[in-house]
Amino acid sequence: MTGATAIDVSGLTKSFGGRTVVDDVALRVAGGEIAGFLGPNGSGKTTCIRMICGLLTPDAGSGTVLGLDVRRQQRQIRRQVGYMTQKFSFYEDLSIEENLAFVAGLYGLPRQAVRDTLEDLGLTSRKTQLAGSLSGGWKQRLALAACIMHQPRLLLLDEPTAGVDPMARRQFWDEIHARALGGMTVLVSTHYMDEAERCHRINYIAYGRLVVSGTVAEVIAGARLVTLTVQSARPGELAERLRKAPGVGQVEPFGTALHVTGTDRTRLEAALEAEGVTGHPVETSLEDVFIRLMELSEDNMR
Amino acid sequence: MSFSPTRLRALLRKEFIQMRRDRVTFAMMLGVPIMQLLLFGYAINSDPRDMPTALVAPVQDRFSRSIAAALENSGYYRITHPAAGIAEAERLITRGEVSFVVTVPADFGRRMQQGDRPQILVEADGSDPSATSGAIAALARLAEGAFRRDLPAEPASGTPEIVTHRRYNPEGITQYNIVPGLLGVILQMTMVMMTAMALTREIERGTMENLLAMPATPAEIMIGKITPFLTVGAVQVLVILGAAWAIFDVPFVGSLGLLLAGVMVFVLALVLLGYLISTAARTQMQAMQIAIFVFLPSVLLSGFMFPFRGMPGWAQAIGEVLPVTHLLRLVRAVMLKGAGFADVVPQFAALSVMVAVLGALALLRFRRTLD
Numbered sequence: 001m002t003g004a005t006a007i008d009v010s011g012l013t014k015s016f017g018g019r020t021v022v023d024d025v026a027l028r029v030a031g032g033e034i035a036g037f038l039g040p041n042g043s044g045k046t047t048c049i050r051m052i053c054g055l056l057t058p059d060a061g062s063g064t065v066l067g068l069d070v071r072r073q074q075r076q077i078r079r080q081v082g083y084m085t086q087k088f089s090f091y092e093d094l095s096i097e098e099n100l101a102f103v104a105g106l107y108g109l110p111r112q113a114v115r116d117t118l119e120d121l122g123l124t125s126r127k128t129q130l131a132g133s134l135s136g137g138w139k140q141r142l143a144l145a146a147c148i149m150h151q152p153r154l155l156l157l158d159e160p161t162a163g164v165d166p167m168a169r170r171q172f173w174d175e176i177h178a179r180a181l182g183g184m185t186v187l188v189s190t191h192y193m194d195e196a197e198r199c200h201r202i203n204y205i206a207y208g209r210l211v212v213s214g215t216v217a218e219v220i221a222g223a224r225l226v227t228l229t230v231q232s233a234r235p236g237e238l239a240e241r242l243r244k245a246p247g248v249g250q251v252e253p254f255g256t257a258l259h260v261t262g263t264d265r266t267r268l269e270a271a272l273e274a275e276g277v278t279g280h281p282v283e284t285s286l287e288d289v290f291i292r293l294m295e296l297s298e299d300n301m302r
Numbered sequence: 303m304s305f306s307p308t309r310l311r312a313l314l315r316k317e318f319i320q321m322r323r324d325r326v327t328f329a330m331m332l333g334v335p336i337m338q339l340l341l342f343g344y345a346i347n348s349d350p351r352d353m354p355t356a357l358v359a360p361v362q363d364r365f366s367r368s369i370a371a372a373l374e375n376s377g378y379y380r381i382t383h384p385a386a387g388i389a390e391a392e393r394l395i396t397r398g399e400v401s402f403v404v405t406v407p408a409d410f411g412r413r414m415q416q417g418d419r420p421q422i423l424v425e426a427d428g429s430d431p432s433a434t435s436g437a438i439a440a441l442a443r444l445a446e447g448a449f450r451r452d453l454p455a456e457p458a459s460g461t462p463e464i465v466t467h468r469r470y471n472p473e474g475i476t477q478y479n480i481v482p483g484l485l486g487v488i489l490q491m492t493m494v495m496m497t498a499m500a501l502t503r504e505i506e507r508g509t510m511e512n513l514l515a516m517p518a519t520p521a522e523i524m525i526g527k528i529t530p531f532l533t534v535g536a537v538q539v540l541v542i543l544g545a546a547w548a549i550f551d552v553p554f555v556g557s558l559g560l561l562l563a564g565v566m567v568f569v570l571a572l573v574l575l576g577y578l579i580s581t582a583a584r585t586q587m588q589a590m591q592i593a594i595f596v597f598l599p600s601v602l603l604s605g606f607m608f609p610f611r612g613m614p615g616w617a618q619a620i621g622e623v624l625p626v627t628h629l630l631r632l633v634r635a636v637m638l639k640g641a642g643f644a645d646v647v648p649q650f651a652a653l654s655v656m657v658a659v660l661g662a663l664a665l666l667r668f669r670r671t672l673d
Contacts, residue, residue, distance in 0.1 A: 055514055055672050074671075079517050089512035106516045 004031045006154050006185035007052060009063030009070055014047050014056060021047045023208040024061070029187055029201075031153075034180050036199030037189035040294055044208040045189040046086060049156050052187070053083045066153055079107075082147030086158040088139045092132030096123050096142050099131055100149060107150040114149070121145040121175070137168030144172065148179065155179065157188040161195065173198055193286045204290060206297035216286060223289040225249070226265045228279025230258045230272060238275060245271035250291055261288045326588045333595070349436040350612025354399065356383035356391040359406040365414060366406045369422060369462075372444055373404065378437035395469060397645045398631055401427045401434055401611065410462070419463045428468035429634040430479045433609030438466055470638045478553070481546040482633040483606040486568065486626040488542060490600045493535050493569055497576025498589035500527040506586055511672060520668040524661075527580075528573040535569035556636035560643055564636065567653045568629040574660035575625070581667040600626045628652040 010026035022044040029035040037045050050056040052065055054074030063070050068077050090099045100114045118124045121141055126134070131142060140160060148155060157176075161169045173195070180186055188199065196202050196216065203213040212219055232238045235258050239251045242260060247267025252259045260279060262268040272279050321328060355373065359366035362385060373379035382400060383390070391403040405423040413420035424441060426434040441464050471478045504510040513523070539562065546552040576593065583589035601607055603621040610621060621627045632649040635641035643650075 050511075050672060053515055055511065057671055057673055075517070078515060081515075083512075083515040085508065085511050085515075087508040087511075089508045089510075091509060092507070103516065106518050 004067075005029070005064075006031045006033070007035075007063075007065050007187065009052065009061060009065070011061035012048065012051055012058050012063070013060040014044075014051060014058055021208050022051070022058075025205065025208070025210045027052075027203060027210065027213075029185060031185050032180055032183050033200045034176060034186045034188065034198070036196045036202035037187055037205065038191070038196055038202055038290065039189075039205035039211075043205045045205055046158055048205065049083070049158050049187065049189065053081045053156050054078050055083075079150075080152055081154045081156060082150065082152035083156045084143050084147045084158060084160050086162070088131075088143060090131050090139075090143060090146060093130065095128050095130055096134075097127035099142060100146055103146045103149060109150060117145050117149045136163045137165055140164050140168065140172065144175065148184075153184065155184055155186045155188075157186065159189050159191065161190065161192065169195075193290075196286055204293055206294055209297070211293050211297060220284055220286060220289055223284065223292055225261050225263060225284045225288060225292060226268055227259055227261045227282050227284040227288060228268060228272065229254075229282045230260060230277050230279045231256060232258060232277065238277070241275060242271065245274065247271050249295075250288055252288070259285070259288070261292070326583075326591055348432055348608055348612060350433055350609045351377045351436075352380040353378060353401040353434070353437060353611050354382040355379045355402040355404055356386040356394050356400045357381050357404050357406070358386050358388055358391050359410075360408040361406075361411065363411050365411040369404070369406055376437075376440045376444055378440050379404075393645070395425065395427055396635060396639045396641050397648075398427065398429075398635060402437065414462065419461055421463045421465050424464060424466045426466065426468050428471035428474060428478075429638045430605070430609055431468070431471060431474040431476055432479075433611060434468070435474065438468070441466060477550045478638060479634070481550045481552045482637050483630055485539070485542045485546070485565070485633060486604070486629040487601055487606055489535060489538060489565075489569060489629075490572060490626050491597055492538065493531060493572035494576040494579070494596060495590060495593040496534070497528060497531050497573045498579040498583065498593040499586045500531075500577060501580035502583050502586045502589045505584065514670065514672065520665050520670060524577060524664060524668070528570075528577055531573045531576070532566075532569060535573065536566065539565050539569070552637065554637055555640035556638075557642070560646070561633065561636045564632045564646065564650060564653070565629065567650065567657065568625055568632075571625040571653055571656045571660060574657060574664055578660055578664040578667065581664055581669070600624050603627070605630050622652075623656075625653060625656050628656075 005028060007027055007029040012022055012025040012027070013020065014022040025044070025048060027048070037049070039045050047056060051058045051061075052070065054070070054077045057074075058071065061070075065077050066080050068080075070077070091102070094102065097114065097118065100117055101111070104111070104114050118127050121144065123138075123141060123145060126138065131139065134142065144160070155176075161172055164172065176186055176188070177198075188195070190196060199216070201213060201215055202219060204211045204219070212222060214222065230238070233256075235253050235256055239253060239258055242248050242251045242258070247262050247264055248260060248271050249263065250259075250261045252261075259282065260268060260272065261284060262271075269279065357366070357370055359369075370381050370384060374381060379402060383394060386394065386403070388405075391400075391405075394400040395403050403423075403425040405425070407420065407422075410420045410422070424438070426438055428434065444464070468474060501510070504513055518526075543561075547554060575596065579589055579592045579596070583592055599620060603613065603617050604610070604624050604627040605621065606626065610618065610627070613621065628649045632646050632653075635646050635649075
């Protein structure tokens with residue numbers, strides 16, 4: 001499947017009760033790619049993912065998922081897609097093994113698939129434990145196991161690592177990368193910048209509209225932002241004043257330093273000079289880019 | 303902290319907003335009292351009148367006509383089958399199509415003219431004692447007054463003697479009626495309520511999204527959900543029947559197999575009704591409320607608590623679409639009257655139609671997506 005387009009949809013639109021949640025979104029994900037899906041809360045990421053896996057019918061738009069029509073072949077799409085929901089959605093009153101056996105049964109997989117999956121994801125030692133008594137990290141591992149057991153060609157992950165410790169997150173991402181190497185395409189939504197940077201390409205959505213997509217480097221370059229770092233003994237007060245200065249976009253404290261970001265280097269340096277400090281250029285962070293994008297989208301909405 | 307009217311106002315406002323947003327609860331709060339008022343006020347009549355009666359009179363003469371007129375004038379009897387044969391009358395009362403069979407012997411007229419005391423036999427369906435007790439009590443007055451006035455005053459006319467016979471339940475023991483009825487009502491309560499939560503539980507726990515994302519068809523999900531409850535229902539049936547037999551000494555004259563078959567069709571209708579509720583409700587609480595909403599008429603309008611024939615037409619019409627109404631008829635007919643399959647075909651047919659309609663509606667209502 002690597003190479004062929006896994007997701008190719010355009011014009012996706014969905015509204016609930018007169019409120020447009022997803023507005024004319026086009027999304028292309030190549031086969032074998034790990035695509036990041038980013039955007040503020042309520043920007044329509046979950047709705048998009050649900051439309052892609054056939055859980056919601058788009059009001060408008062068309063396209064294909066794994067070569068299948070996203071509007072008419074929802075059933076076939078579901079068979080080949082693994083979808084990990086944002087909220088843990090397996091049965092808390094069933095054990096790990098029972099949950100997996102249930103899923104295996106629905107996909108018509110042999111019992112051996114359950115044993116293999118338990119082994120693969122290191123769940124064997126806990127297989128008789130009730131899902132409800134698992135910690136966040138283990139729940140997430142169970143959910144991942146359940147969605148990849150049937151060897152889907154496309155994996156949709158909706159904020160899979162929310163509330164999971166760094167160790168478990170790293171293991172999770174290693175697992176995702178291993179699957180992608182095996183040819184599985186992954187679309188993952190996240191709020192974490194470090195996770196966004198682990199993706200081959202990222203797609204940023206705000207207020208239901210796709211704002212930008214590309215590799216991390218492309219997205220950062222495309223934002224045309226300048227970031228300067230300033231050392232200060234009293235960074236809090238300096239930040240207060242800088243935020244009101246012309247030409248200054250964002251001021252973010254990093255310990256005793258401040259990261260000052262703006263669109264125009266000359267004006268930014270002038271603002272710092274007025275405060276009697278000098279800045280050194282640093283790389284603009286993805287977070288700064290996203291916050292800028294969010295502000296731009298907000299302006300567009302008004 | 304001291305009492306703050308401001309805080310109280312904020313709390314009240316929030317509670318009222320939430321109450322208004324929860325449409326189902328709001329509708330229940332207004333709907334249930336109105337429904338109860340209407341039911342108790344108009345539908346319930348523990349002294350039903352105009353009950354269907356078959357008249358078995360081999361000789362149709364002025365005597366038999368006078369008796370029919372006297373019975374109808376009492377208000378309790380309505381002669382629906384004025385010239386029934388003995389076998390036909392037997393069938394009618396077994397099936398519950400008539401509540402009374404009045405037999406006027408062939409020699410009644412002759413013996414009246416001879417100044418004798420000829421007998422009239424009134425057989426009442428005692429399987430629901432409260433429904434027929436008023437009509438039986440009225441017979442005594444008829445014998446004394448009405449018959450005499452109605453029967454042609456002739457020289458040397460005799461006085462008829464009325465013999466009453468409560469069929470199926472000669473002592474008028476109410477448990478005989480209540481216990482089989484409880485079978486239906488208890489099943490209705492538990493089955494509908496349990497299945498009503500089947501899907502809403504999935505929705506509330508967030509597992510529905512996952513279930514829908516996996517390849518399972520609506521029919522598979524439905525059958526998967528209702529089958530465990532069918533099993534629970536079967537166990538309940540055995541427990542209730544066992545208790546009826548062991549504790550309440552309810553006589554059991556009919557076929558156990560036929561009874562169980564009928565009850566299981568009923569249980570199937572109930573779990574499908576519960577499942578249908580489940581497809582419509584958003585939360586378990588709503589599902590529970592709708593289940594209770596359906597439960598009330600099932601107790602009040604099915605003939606369980608109050609005689610079916612005592613209800614006005616509209617209430618009987620509602621009763622006819624409730625599964626429990628048909629189950630009660632079936633159970634009384636089979637358990638107490640020993641009815642065979644041919645006698646309860648209408649009940650089987652009604653319950654089967656309900657199963658088909660409820661199953662089809664549930665599948666139509668089932669949302670395959672989260673739209």
